[in-house]
Structure formats: structure tokens, C-alpha cells
Amino acid sequence: MGNREIKIALTGNPNVGKTTLFNALTGSRQHVGNWPGVTVEKKSGRVSYKGYDIEVIDLPGTYSLTAYSIDEIVARDFIIEEKPDIVIQVVDASNLERNLYLTTQLMELGSQLLIVLNMCDIAEDRGDRLYLDKMEELLATPVIKTVATQKKGICDLLDKVIEQKELEQHHGHEIGYGSEIEEKILEIEKVLSEDEGRDRRYPLRWLSIRLLEGDSNVRAKVAKSPVYENVMAIIESIDQEEYEAEIADKRYLAINTILPQMCTRANETLTKSDMVDRVLTNKYLGIPIFLALMWGAFELTFAFATPFMDMIDIAMSWISEQVSSSLRPDWLASLVGDGIIGGVGAVLVFVPNIFILFFLLSLLEGSGYLARAAFIMDKLMYKIGMHGKSFIPMLMGFGCNVPAIMAARSIEDEKDRLITILVVPFVSCGARLPIYILFAGTFFGRQAGTVIFAMYILGILIAILSAKLLRETVIKGKPAPFIMELPPYRVPTLSTSLIHMWDNGFMYIKKAGTIILVGVVIIWALASFPWGVEYGSEDSYVGILGHAVEPLLEPLGFDWKISVALIFGLVAKEIVVASLGVLYGAGDKSEALSERLMADPGITTLSSLSLMAFSLLYMPCVATVGVIRKETGSWKWTIFAVIYGIAVAWTMAFIIFQGGSLLGY
Amino acid sequence: MQDIQEITLDTLKPGEKAEITKVRVKGSARRKLFDMGMVAGAEIELVRNAPLGDPMDYRIKGYHLSIRKEEARQIFIHKV
Amino acid sequence: MDIKGENVEAQADTRIPVAFSVVSGSLYVLLGLLQLLAGMNRIFIGPDILVPLADLLLVPADIIGSFVLILIGTVFIYGVIEMRSGIYEGVSYAYVGILLSLIFAIIYLFVSTGNMLEAYILRNEDFAEWTPLSDLKPGIYLAIFSLFAFIRWKDMFEPAKAKGINNDQRNT
Ligand SMILES: Nc1nc2c(ncn2[C@@H]2O[C@H](COP(=O)(O)OP(=O)(O)O)[C@@H](O)[C@H]2O)c(=O)[nH]1
Ligand SMILES: [Mg+2]
Numbered sequence: 001m002g003n004r005e006i007k008i009a010l011t012g013n014p015n016v017g018k019t020t021l022f023n024a025l026t027g028s029r030q031h032v033g034n035w036p037g038v039t040v041e042k043k044s045g046r047v048s049y050k051g052y053d054i055e056v057i058d059l060p061g062t063y064s065l066t067a068y069s070i071d072e073i074v075a076r077d078f079i080i081e082e083k084p085d086i087v088i089q090v091v092d093a094s095n096l097e098r099n100l101y102l103t104t105q106l107m108e109l110g111s112q113l114l115i116v117l118n119m120c121d122i123a124e125d126r127g128d129r130l131y132l133d134k135m136e137e138l139l140a141t142p143v144i145k146t147v148a149t150q151k152k153g154i155c156d157l158l159d160k161v162i163e164q165k166e167l168e169q170h171h172g173h174e175i176g177y178g179s180e181i182e183e184k185i186l187e188i189e190k191v192l193s194e195d196e197g198r199d200r201r202y203p204l205r206w207l208s209i210r211l212l213e214g215d216s217n218v219r220a221k222v223a224k225s226p227v228y229e230n231v232m233a234i235i236e237s238i239d240q241e242e243y244e245a246e247i248a249d250k251r252y253l254a255i256n257t258i259l260p261q262m263c264t265r266a267n268e269t270l271t272k273s274d275m276v277d278r279v280l281t282n283k284y285l286g287i288p289i290f291l292a293l294m295w296g297a298f299e300l301t302f303a304f305a306t307p308f309m310d311m312i313d314i315a316m317s318w319i320s321e322q323v324s325s326s327l328r329p330d331w332l333a334s335l336v337g338d339g340i341i342g343g344v345g346a347v348l349v350f351v352p353n354i355f356i357l358f359f360l361l362s363l364l365e366g367s368g369y370l371a372r373a374a375f376i377m378d379k380l381m382y383k384i385g386m387h388g389k390s391f392i393p394m395l396m397g398f399g400c401n402v403p404a405i406m407a408a409r410s411i412e413d414e415k416d417r418l419i420t421i422l423v424v425p426f427v428s429c430g431a432r433l434p435i436y437i438l439f440a441g442t443f444f445g446r447q448a449g450t451v452i453f454a455m456y457i458l459g460i461l462i463a464i465l466s467a468k469l470l471r472e473t474v475i476k477g478k479p480a481p482f483i484m485e486l487p488p489y490r491v492p493t494l495s496t497s498l499i500h501m502w503d504n505g506f507m508y509i510k511k512a513g514t515i516i517l518v519g520v521v522i523i524w525a526l527a528s529f530p531w532g533v534e535y536g537s538e539d540s541y542v543g544i545l546g547h548a549v550e551p552l553l554e555p556l557g558f559d560w561k562i563s564v565a566l567i568f569g570l571v572a573k574e575i576v577v578a579s580l581g582v583l584y585g586a587g588d589k590s591e592a593l594s595e596r597l598m599a600d601p602g603i604t605t606l607s608s609l610s611l612m613a614f615s616l617l618y619m620p621c622v623a624t625v626g627v628i629r630k631e632t633g634s635w636k637w638t639i640f641a642v643i644y645g646i647a648v649a650w651t652m653a654f655i656i657f658q659g660g661s662l663l664g665y
Numbered sequence: 666m667q668d669i670q671e672i673t674l675d676t677l678k679p680g681e682k683a684e685i686t687k688v689r690v691k692g693s694a695r696r697k698l699f700d701m702g703m704v705a706g707a708e709i710e711l712v713r714n715a716p717l718g719d720p721m722d723y724r725i726k727g728y729h730l731s732i733r734k735e736e737a738r739q740i741f742i743h744k745v
Numbered sequence: 746m747d748i749k750g751e752n753v754e755a756q757a758d759t760r761i762p763v764a765f766s767v768v769s770g771s772l773y774v775l776l777g778l779l780q781l782l783a784g785m786n787r788i789f790i791g792p793d794i795l796v797p798l799a800d801l802l803l804v805p806a807d808i809i810g811s812f813v814l815i816l817i818g819t820v821f822i823y824g825v826i827e828m829r830s831g832i833y834e835g836v837s838y839a840y841v842g843i844l845l846s847l848i849f850a851i852i853y854l855f856v857s858t859g860n861m862l863e864a865y866i867l868r869n870e871d872f873a874e875w876t877p878l879s880d881l882k883p884g885i886y887l888a889i890f891s892l893f894a895f896i897r898w899k900d901m902f903e904p905a906k907a908k909g910i911n912n913d914q915r916n917t
Contacts, residue, residue, distance in 0.1 A: 064700035248699035275837035
């Protein structure tokens with residue numbers, strides 16, 4: 001007999017331990033992808049247990065099932081449309097009241113519900129008492145206790161899942177909303193049921209309640225129905241805001257009536273989490289501590305990553321050499337050696353940085369500090385037209401723009417997220433530093449440090465101004481309201497963070513990798529053809545292209561060689577320095593390159609400054625473009641980002657070079 | 666009645682408790698606030714302000730919820 | 746009056762955290778200041794009398810690092826001030842000070858591991874003279890006290906639950 005299939009979905013509020021439980025259930029048998037059409041992470045995995053093959057899906061964490069965020073829509077659409085056999089709500093046992101609010105809505109969806117009381121360790125340590133039998137009875141739903149971090153209760157949970165699957169019966173309670181609202185619900189249900197062609201997966205009662213609450217997503221769903229007019233007539237006859245309040249009221253009322261029978265909460269004492277919060281959000285100490293922690297994160301990202309980056313670098317050059325010397329014919333050796341391995345290597349070098357950044361981000365998130373970072377920085381961010389949650393992604397941009405743009409996923413509001421994605425590329429990432437070091441070091445001597453610092457500041461200023469500008473023009477409106485839970489501080493688990501790091505780091509390698517490969521091959525072809533010319537020389541296509549764009553870049557003080565280097569820089573910024581080395585015949589020795597740059601009358605102190613500003617601001621690299629495309633899901637915004645960046649870079653460099661020339665530098 | 670309606674949530678001082686009487690916030694934030702437990706009759710306490718003064722950290726329904734003064738100004742309370 | 750009586754109790758309870766915070770806090774602040782001076786000296790004037798002392802205490806010339814040390818020290822001292830004025834919650838600062846010093850010590854240890862790889866495996870010229878001792882600095886060795894305090898926190902620093910603090914006092 002083959003294995004029987006069970007499909008279960010994990011839902012629950014954010015930070016209740018869903019992901020931890022998911023990892024405990026599925027171990028390494030999991031797959032991370034995206035929900036179709038949206039950039040919400042979809043995690044699915046499998047467990048084999050007692051002859052059953054159980055598919056587990058980790059739904060995005062939500063407080064409710066309204067249409068407030070994409071997360072909520074994704075979660076409820078999945079439950080309704082994919083009909084998992086069992087919907088498991090993970091509940092934080094130490095915070096039942098708010099968690100049960102979601103339960104009341106899940107019940108209305110009419111699916112087989114199972115409640116997992118997670119974090120029982122915290123509740124019981126505190127002295128809370130939980131009466132499981134009473135809870136099962138009052139909620140008419142099976143309840144299982146777990147401690148996901150210690151993998152406690154996992155087998156009980158799986159046993160229960162199988163037991164429920166075998167029962168195949170649905171039952172559950174529904175909340176009554178009082179006679180007035182109930183009447184309206186019935187009216188709408190009746191009208192809706194007249195439509196014979198309706199989507200029968202959607203429970204009528206649920207649809208009616210949602211319509212009364214003014215859910216725009218549900219309204220769009222029934223818009224095509226022939227009875228739409230009649231439904232709207234009922235809805236327009238009510239005071240919708242009042243209904244909204246009343247419905248929420250009734251749900252909490254229902255919870256408050258049953259809650260005292262299900263658990264007793266211990267007297268509140270000063271918890272560790274309260275203690276930590278008292279200091280980390282202290283009026284005077286909060287910001288300095290935040291800055292110090294961020295500095296520490298960067299120390300780790302760079303200082304600890306350096307040896308690993310060096311190792312990758314050494315490995316890649318070794319492979320490149322092996323390939324170049326053993327492959328025939330020459331063009332193939334050149335394509336693989338100079339092109340693919342060289343280009344991909346330049347990007348792979350950043351893998352340690354990116355992995356560490358993702359690891360630290362996951363620690364911040366799991367510990368609960370990420371929410372505090374948004375809390376601390378929101379006022380400043382709001383002033384520049386952004387949301388507190390945009391701060392961490394922008395900060396990560398200093399390491400690498402790619403994970404920074406991926407981190408913007410935590411921002412719920414579409415507009416806030418889009419603005420963040422569009423301005424992150426102006427934040428000067430680690431790959432741009434070698435350009436500054438070369439040019440500032442060569443032309444500014446003792447002032448080099450100041451000039452480099454000024455570049456970072458310039459990037460931040462442009463990012464801020466761009467955010468303001470976008471708010472005034474193409475992405476109008478105010479930042480979304482800041483309504484956010486500050487979850488209790490917890491000790492993050494190493495395995496969750498490692499899995500998060502691996503998933504996201506691997507996604508970077510895979511997605512960015514393909515785009516980089518294409519970009520690298522194009523650049524290689526441009527630099528090598530017509531066949532026979534020296535790689536990247538004046539006669540190659542890229543040299544010709546450099547000459548072609550020279551008139552455009554001349555007002556910025558760049559000649560064709562610089563133009564070529566900048567074109568190479570489209571692949572990755574660190575190639576700029578390497579290709580200048582080739583163009584100036586200096587190989588990879590930085591002193592020799594420095595000397596030749598000094599000796600070249602085509603580059604002055606002023607044009608080097610303009611070049612640094614240009615490198616800072618124009619398109620960061622193909623990987624960033626690829627990830628912008630992926631995260632915005634739109635070519636329009638991707639192209640906008642590229643053109644906007646180049647325009648800003650050109651303008652800034654123009655101002656520096658022409659202004660400086662006018663002033664007589 | 667009129668009196669009670671005058672006080673808004675942003676006037677609460679750290680450590681003070683109050684009961685929510687009415688939520689006058691409009692738009693999608695209204696729904697979200699309800700979902701997060703800001704319903705009439707709920708007890709709420711201001712824990713502290715953010716270091717820069719703006720978002721506020723409230724305790725409601727046994728957890729910490731942070732909102733801006735802008736929204737707090739449209740939530741009516743009476744002190745307990 | 747009742748409340749006042751309880752506060753006296755609470756004050757008695759915080760004697761150990763206060764003592765620990767005073768010692769740890771002053772060490773962090775002093776070494777932080779020394780490190781700040783050492784850092785500024787390298788930039789502005791060049792070595793002078795402070796250097797032997799700095800060398801003896803393994804203080805590097807690292808200005809940002811000195812801010813971190815001073816910050817951790819300040820957290821401890823802030824707690825002392827609160828606890829001395831009868832606010833029991835001041836013990837939070839001792840706890841977080843301990844956590845912060847451990848976090849930064851871990852960061853330094855990781856960075857040091859990176860340097861070790863550079864020196865011994867990659868044989869980078871910049872790290873030719875590197876020995877494990879070169880990275881030993883106040884941020885690391887001062888955290889040993891914190892580690893001890895962290896392990897013993899439950900039995901030494903936390904007052905008995907019964908005497909603990911209830912809802913009324915969190916408002917103070
Ligand atoms: N003490 C305790 N902590 C837990 C438990 N389950 C999860 N956590 C911690 O709670 C935090 C949030 O967990 P996570 O799985 O990311 O929550 P999600 O947002 O629901 O996916 C992490 O730091 C976990 O280590 C539990 O049963 N007990
Ligand atoms: Mg999760």
C-alpha cells in the first residue's frame with residue numbers, strides 16, 4: 001500500500017514560532033519559493049510519519065485575515081482555494097487573547113482546524129495555567145501543546161494530524177455578531193446564493209461578513225457576479241465604520257467570555273524581556289546602543305568575511321588559470337577563463353558577506369530587535385517620507401545592495417516597499433569601496449579618507465532626496481501607519497538562522513547567478529570581438545562602444561577608457577578597477593595602476609572626483625538589477641530604477657566636473 | 666459623555682492606564698487597529714515613548730503594540 | 746507609606762547588582778577612556794606616556810571600539826543611579842550591560858578568528874606578525890566578569906520572587 005497524502009498548512013500570528021515548528025517538522029526536507037505573482041516567501045516541506053506522507057506549508061504570519069496586507073490575502077486564499085486537509089494555527093500560549101482573534105476568523109473559513117499551543121515553556125515558567133480539556137471543549141477544536149525550540153510535542157502533533165484526517169468531519173463554533181448584524185449577514189448570504197455560478201469554495205457566511213467589513217479584495221471577487229448590484233445595495237445601506245467596529249468588538253467579546261475558563265495568567269512580574277526593553281529603548285541609551293550594535297554587525301560582515309572572500313578569490317583565479325591554459329580553442333578558453341569565471345568570481349566573492357548579512361538579519365528578527373530598530377528609527381524615517389521598517393534594509397545596503405533589497409520584504413505597504421527598493425542602490429555598498437580607494441588614494445593623498453567619507457554621505461543624501469522626490473511625484477502619498485507589535489525578546493535558535501541564511505544566500509546565488517552569467521557573456525563578447533583584438537582594447541567592440549558613448553560622458557570629464565571601465569562596471573562594480581588595470585596595462589598591481597592614472601593627462605583630480613560620484617550612483621550591478629526585477633515583479637520599475645540611477649549619476653557628475661571647472665579647479 | 670470623549674490616547678503619560686472608548690481612525694489603519702485589539706472597552710497602558718519621542722509603546726491585551734502619535738490622537742479614552 | 750516600605754526592601758535586594766555594576770561599569774568606562782586617548786594619540790600627537798599603560802592593559806588604538814566600551818560602562822552606571830534612587834527596575838541595566846558586553850566580546854572573537862585564518866591559513870603579509878595575543882583587548886577580557894555574572898544571574902542577582910515586584914511598582 002502506498003503512502004497516504006495529507007496536506008497541512010501552518011498559520012498564526014507573527015513570532016509565535018511557526019517557522020521554528022516548521023523546521024522541527026520537516027528538517028531539511030523543505031523548499032523555499034515565492035507565492036505566484038507576489039513576493040511573499042512560500043515555504044513547503046515534507047514529513048513521512050507512520051506511513052503517511054505529510055506536506056507542510058508555512059503560511060505568512062498574520063494577525064487577522066482581512067485584506068490589510070498581501071500576507072493576509074495569501075494566507076486566506078490558500079486556505080480557501082487549496083483546501084489543505086488540516087489548518088494548524090500556531091498559538092503563543094503566553095499571549096492567548098490576541099492569538100485567539102485569528103482563531104475566530106479561521107473558524108469562519110470552514111476548514112478543519114487544529115490548534116498548537118506553542119511556547120508553553122514560557123507560559124508555564126511564568127506560572128500561567130492552561131486547561132487543555134476546557135480549551136478543546138470551548139473552541140470545539142483539538143489542542144496540542146508544543147515547545148518548538150526543544151522539539152517537544154512534535155510527535156503528539158503528528159499523531160493528532162493523522163487522527164483528524166481519519167475522522168474527516170468538520171465541526172467548529174461560529175461567533176454570533178448580534179441580531180442586527182446577523183440579519184444583514186443572512187440578507188447578503190441569501191442574495192449571494194442566488195448566483196448559481198458562484199465559486200463554491202468560498203463559504204457564504206464568510207463572504208457576507210467580509211463584505212460588511214468593507215473588504216476590498218472580497219468585493220473585487222464578487223464584482224463579476226450578476227447579483228453584485230443587489231449586494232452593494234445592502235452594503236451601502238449600513239454605516240460601515242460602525243459595523244467594522246462592532247464586528248471586531250464581538251470577536252473580542254467572545255474571546256473574553258471563554259478565556260477565563262481556559263487559562264489563568266500569573267501576576268505580571270518584571271520579565272527578562274521587559275528588562276531588556278527598558279534599556280534598549282531608553283531615551284538616552286537606545287540610539288547609541290542601536291548604533292553600536294549595527295557597527296558590530298558590520299564588523300562581522302566585513303572583518304570576519306575577509307578571509308573567506310580571499311579564499312574564494314584565490315580559488316577562482318586558480319580555476320581561471322587552469323581553464324585558460326588547458327582549454328582549446330583560444331576563444332573558448334578566453335570565454336570561460338576571462339569571461340565566465342572572472343565575472344562570476346567577482347560576484348561570488350561577495351557570497352560570504354551576503355551569507356553573514358542574512359544570518360545577522362535572521363538573528364535580529366528572531367530576537368525581536370528588528371521591530372525595535374523600526375521603532376527607534378521611525379521618526380527620522382517618517383521625516384524623509386519613509387517607514388521605520390525601511391531603515392534596516394537601507395543599512396544593509398552598505399554591505400551589499402542585493403540582500404538589502406531582499407530584506408525590504410518585511411515592509412508590508414507596497415508603496416513604502418517600492419520606495420525602499422528604489423533608493424537602496426544609492427547606498428554605497430562594499431563593492432564600490434575599491435574604486436574610491438584607488439582614485440581617492442591616487443589623487444587626494446592625505447585627504448583620501450575625507451573624500452571617501454564624503455562619498456558615503458553623498459549616497460545617503462541622494463537616497464533621502466530621492467525618497468522625498470518619489471513621494472512627491474510617482475509614488476504619491478504618506479508612509480503607511482506604524483501599527484506594529486513589539487514582540488517579546490527571545491533567544492533565537494541557531495538552526496533557524498542557519499536555514500534562513502542558507503535559503504536566502506542560495507536564492508542570491510541562483511537568481512543573481514543566471515543574470516550575471518548572461519551579463520558576463522555579453523561583456524566578454526564585446527571585449528573580445530572582432531576576434532583577434534586584445535581583450536577590452538580600443539579596437540574591440542567595447543572599445544568602440546566606449547568611444548561611442550565618450551561624447552555623452554565627456555562633459556563629466558571621462559575619456560573612452562573610463563567609459564569602457566564604467567560599462568564593465570555594469571556587471572559588478574569591482575570589475576571597474578580590474579578593467580582599468582587591463583586598459584592601462586598595469587595588470588592587477590594597484591601601485592602601477594595608480595602611477596599610470598597619475599601620468600594620464602586625461603584624468604585630473606576633478607574628473608576623478610566626478611568619476612567616484614558617478615560610480616557611486618549609477619546602476620550598482622546586474623545582480624541588483626536582477627533582484628529589483630524579482631522583488632518588484634515589474635520590468636517597468638526595474639527599467640525606471642536603472643534609468644533614474646544613471647540620470648542622477650550623470651547630473652551629479654556633471655555638476656561636480658563643470659562646477660569645479662568653473663571654479664577653476 | 667462629552668467630557669470623556671475629549672481625552673485622546675496621545676495624552677497618556679508613561680505608566681498611566683486607560684480604557685478605550687472610541688476609535689476614530691479612518692482607512693485601512695482602522696481595520697488594523699481593531700485586529701490588533703484596539704476595540705472599545707480594551708484596557709491600555711502607555712509603557713514608553715520611542716527615544717526620539719514618536720512612536721509610542723503601549724501595552725494592550727497582554728502584549729506590546731506600537732503606534733504613532735498621529736493615530737493615537739484619533740483614539741478616545743477615559744482614564745482609570 | 747506602604748510602597749515606600751517595599752522600596753526599601755527592593756533596595757536591599759539590589760545590593761549585588763549595584764556592586765557588580767559599579768565595578769564593571771567603572772572598568773569599562775576607564776579602559777574606554779584610555780582606549781580613546783590611545784586612539785587619538787596615534788592620530789594627532791604620536792606615542793607618549795600613556796602608551797606604556799595602554800600597552801600593559803592591551804588597549805588598542807581604536808576609537809570606535811572605545812565608544813563601545815564607554816557605552817557599556819555607561820549602561821552599568823545608569824543602572825547604578827536608578828537602583829540607588831530606589832527604582833528596582835534599574836537592575837535591567839546590569840542585565841543588559843552584561844548581555845551587551847558578551848555580545849561585543851563574541852563579535853571581537855569572531856573577528857579575531859578571521860584574523861587567525863588570514864595569518865595562519867592564508868599567510869597574508871598584513872598579518873605576518875599576528876599572534877592570538879594581538880587581538881586580546883579590554884572588550885574581550887572584561888567580558889569574563891560578565892560571563893561569570895551571566896551564569897550566576899539567577900541565584901545571585903535576581904531577588905526571590907515573593908519579594909519581587911508587582912504591578913504597582915512598574916509605574917514608578
Ligand atoms: N521559548 C520558546 N521560544 C520559541 C518557541 N518557539 C519559537 N521560539 C522562538 O520565538 C522566536 C520566533 O520564532 P519564529 O519561528 O521565527 O516565529 P514565526 O514568526 O511565527 O515564524 C524565535 O526566536 C524562536 O527561537 C518555544 O516553543 N519556546
Ligand atoms: Mg516565520
